[in-house]
Amino acid sequence: MADFKELIDSIRKEQVTLFLGSGFSRKAGAPMANAIVASLKESLPNDIKEDFRDETHLDLISEEYEQIYGRESLINKLEEIFNFMPTDTSDHTCLTKIPHIRHIITTNYDTLIEDAYGPDNCYVVRTTDDCVNLPKDKTIIYKIHGDFSVKDNILLTKQDYTNYFSNNNETLLWKYIQSHILTNDMLFIGYSLEDSNIFTLIQEIRKKTKVDTRKYFLIAPGLYNHKIDRLAKTKIKYFNAKAENLFPILFETLNKKIKSDYQRKHICLDTFRRYSNQHYLQPIVQEGQNENKVIKFDTTGNTEVKINVSGLSKEVAETIMSQDTSLYNSFLPRTHIPAFMITRDMMKELNISINGLTITDYDDCKNLFISPTVETIKTSISVPSIKFKEKIKLQRYNPNKEQVCLLLETEPYTFKLVFSFLPNKVLNCTCNVNSKENCKNLQEAIKWMDFVIALWSQEKFIIKVFDKVPIRFPKTNLYELEQFKKIKKYYQNLSEIEDLYNVEFKTIETYSEDNFQMSELLIHSYHEHNLRENMLGQECTVEVGQEQEGMWDKIEVGETKYSFALTQSSLEHVVLNGLKFNLKNKNTIMPQCQILEIQKENGKVNQIKFKILSEYVFIKYTNRVLTEFEEFSKLKKIS
Incomplete structure (x- = not known):
């Protein structure tokens, strides 16, 4: 079998111009x-x-x-x-599937090449005038011997060739052909190179250039040894083969290497897309200065996925073959779908292909995830009691023969329903709610919290895909229900904060107790609410500044008739969901306190220790003086 590696490497880099002779059309009956x-x-x-x-x-x-x-x-x-009526044009069809080859020179009079490509994919050059404004998105076919559409340009007789090359009837066209021979690797198929004009031209280029010119390849079956020797002197690499011997090996290589060739910038995006499209794939890419990235492949037609892995241990193989998801050790990235993760060091070789085109191999892979088949379903979900109804997309998969899982991605959480088929044809339904790290739409988050609160309140809900059969959870977890209500309140707080402080949260962190308390604090601070806090029995010591004259003369240790109010100035920002906020001064009002100790210096009180006797103290965030508020009008400032 001929070793086409060097030729295929040139084709992979889009460096080959094709020269087709009459032998290429032999199989077609020309x-x-x-x-x-x-x-x-x-x-x-x-x-x-x-x-x-x-x-x-x-x-x-x-x-x-x-x-x-x-x-x-x-x-x-x-x-x-x-x-004539063409018979087998398979070679011409194969040719159209190689977008790496953008220029074809031919001496053939037939139209088999352009017929195979079709007018939308090729442009035919017969004269110099045709070279003006050559399209960049089509394969260019140069018919240097003409054809029957322009009969005056047909080269056939001895005199035709003499006039063409000596009188230069098509000077610019021929120079264009010469530039291809000089600057590109050339592949001759169906052409014996016995035409003295072409062969002589190659020899002249070899003589006139001081550096090695491009590579030349010839595919032709059964040449005589003396002709092979003649080719060798001109450094033309000869393959004793037919085009049909090259195509299978070429396509096998392109299928495996097309993605990496694009990533390494060996081919242009158009070539990569055209070849991928032939496999019903649409690549989504990101072009870079040094390398390109293939983000993913979207399928545009029938899809056949093949995964070839070698070197797995018997234990791993048995786990995969068992299809028991309870044995799986991970989840698909960024999903809640169970998967078995095979790390790079667990395998020796890997090839993943879609419709024959390799999308991942061992060099690309860090981890391989194997999961149940996932189906996306468009349907609607509703809770009639709260007038909730939404169009949704569910992901459906079967973890085993007895269960069906539905995954719903909402703004604040991932909602997982598991339907189990129990004996006596009883359908059991369980649900898991997994909060996301953040969300972006507060109103959507509040709406979907209403939904899950309704479910945990044992309201009936309907998924249209199940023929409108109402579903109700048999048990209610009161703790979870209260947590969901609190999460909803958190999102409502954030929405109110946006209005009150004239801000907009770009990203909303998931609920946490700290985040919730911070949201509550910002609202209370803005509205200057009186907040209650249980501090019964706590002891406090405060430093006293310049007191009003004679005020402390009547205060004695053990007294229980006094109230105290402490003001703490807000000197720091607080941060919630990436935004900074200024809190107002914190004022703590303790309605009834017992004096435990009074310390003096130079006859003046400088420290008081007291115990809180009231069940609650009041906390108010405000920058105003407390005595401006009616309920605190009797307080007197002492420092």
């Missing part, structure tokens, strides 16, 4: 040069036919035919010969 020669000789007059009995060169026979019958008759005869 007439070869010897058949055309035989047909033209058969049409020659009998007295001349004998003179050309041993002639095999098409250019000489066609020139003789033209001298006898004229140019128009020659072209009509050639067109008649090429009026």
Whole structure:
């Protein structure tokens, strides 16, 4: 078998221009040069036919035919010969599936190549004028010998070739062809390179360039040794094979390497997309300066996924084959779907393909997750008692034969329903609610808290996909119900804080007791509410500044008729969900206290120790003086 690796490497890097001769169309039933020669000789007059009995060169026979019958008759005869019904065009079809090849040069008169591509995918160049404004999104086909759409440009006779190359009828077009031979690797298929013009051109380029020119490859079956030797002198690599021998190996390589070739910037995005599209895949990418990233593949048609893993231990293999999700050791990333995680060091080889195209291999993989098949269902869910109804998307999977799991992603939490089929055809339903780290829409969060509160309150709910059968949880966890109510209050607080403080939370952290208390504090601070706190029996010591004259003369240790109010200035910001807030001064009012100790310095009171006798103290956040409030108007400031 021919070793095509070097050629395939060039194709993978989009460095190959293809040169197709008549042999490429042989399988499709196109007439070869010897058949055309035989047909033209058969049409020659009998007295001349004998003179050309041993002639095999098409250019000489066609020139003789033209001298006898004229140019128009020659072209009509050639067109008649090429009026054939194509048979096997599989090679042409394979060619269209290689977007890496954007330029094709051909000497063929037939239209099999452009027919295979179709007008939307290729552009045909026959003259210099056709080279103006070449499209970048199509394969360019250069028909350097012309075809029957522009009969005046057909090259066939000896004189045609002489005029073309000596008189330079298409100077710019031919220079364009020369530039391809000079700057690209060339692959010749169905072409023996015996045409002196092409072969001579390659030799001239070799002589005139001081550095190594591009690579040249020839695929042709059964060349004679002397021809192979001739090619070797020109450093043309010869493959004793047919195009149909190359294509399977090429496609197998492209299927495995197309993604990595794009990531390494060996191919352009258009080539990557066109090849992926042939496999019903649409790549989502991120282009970078040094490398490209493939984020994911979206499927656009039928999907066949194959995973080949080798080197797994017997224990791991048995766990996977058992399909018992209770044995699984992880979850799919960013989901609550059970999965078995296979780490890189647990396997030797890995290949994951979709529709034959490799999307991940061992080099890409850190961990491989195997999970139950997940189906996305569009439906609606409702709780009639609270007039709740929403269109939703559920993820459905079967952890085992007896259970069905439904996952619903909401703004504040992931909602997991597990339906178990018990004996006597009884359907049991359990539910788990897993809070998310954050959410972005407060009103959505409040709405979905109403939903889960209704469920824990044993309200009936309906999932349309279950034929509108009402479902009710058999038991209520009162602690969880109160927690859900508190979480709802937290989100309501945040919504109120946005209005009161004229702010907007970009991201809302999940409920925690600290976050909840902070939200409560901000609201109470804004409204200057009187808050109650149980401090019965606590002892406090306060420093006293310049007291009013004579005030402390009547105070004695043991007295219980006094109230105290302490003011603490707010010097620091508080942070909630990434935003900073200023709290007002904290005022603590203790309605009844017992004097435990009085300390003096230089005859003046400087410290008082007292005990709180009232069941509650009042806390008010305000920057105003407490005596401005009616309920605290009798307080007197002592420091």
